[in-house]
Amino acid sequence: MGEQRQLEVSTHVKPPLELTSVPRWTVEPTLPDADLTGATWTALAIGPDAGPVVDSWSAQITCARPGAPLTVHRVDDADSAIAALDAALAAARVGWRLMVAGPAHQCLQVRAHAVRNEVADDEMTFASTEVDHRVVLCVHCGTRTHAPAAIEDVVVCTGCGCNLLVYYHVSRRQGAHLGFKVDAEQLEQTA
Helix, strand or coil: CCCCCCCCCCCCCCCCHHHHHCCCCHCCCCCCCCCCCCCCEEEEECCHHHHHHHHHHHHHHHHHHCCCCCCEEEEEEEEHHHHHHHHHHHCCCCCCEEEEEEEEEHHHHHHHHHHHHCCCHHEEEEEEEEEEEEEEEEECCCCCEEEECCCCEEEEECCCCCCEEEEEEEEECCCEEEEEEECCCCCCCCC
């Protein structure tokens, strides 16, 4: 008889990233061009690595639209970026664009704040300078765990202690990756 081959069947299928809610810029560093469709711009540089990105965007805007209103904020963290965003939103008019560069997990927090304030996707541009850290929202207790992790890694929830699978879902309004108990389908053994 012929040789028998055993096929391994994976019960886990990785979805194509474009079919998930996970922005590509959260899994690989990106440097998109400046959005030149606007009339006014606010650029937020979160952390020192974002400075050159915002400088590049500023040069592109200045070259394409000399004298166009562009406000640049260089900040240390997402909270400071959100404060600058709030000030920009108070003055925003039709044609305003938001461009944010920095670590992906902090950009997600800024994006969530912008989404909650009704900024449309086509009004925002993001460049990620670092993608190794995630904010994982525990579906069991609601705690946000900050950890170095990739999608499909397991992190320990800092609230309830569950081992959370970092899943292929990002909450647009929470600015965090979904995490759920990795062994949720297992029955707990009682003594």
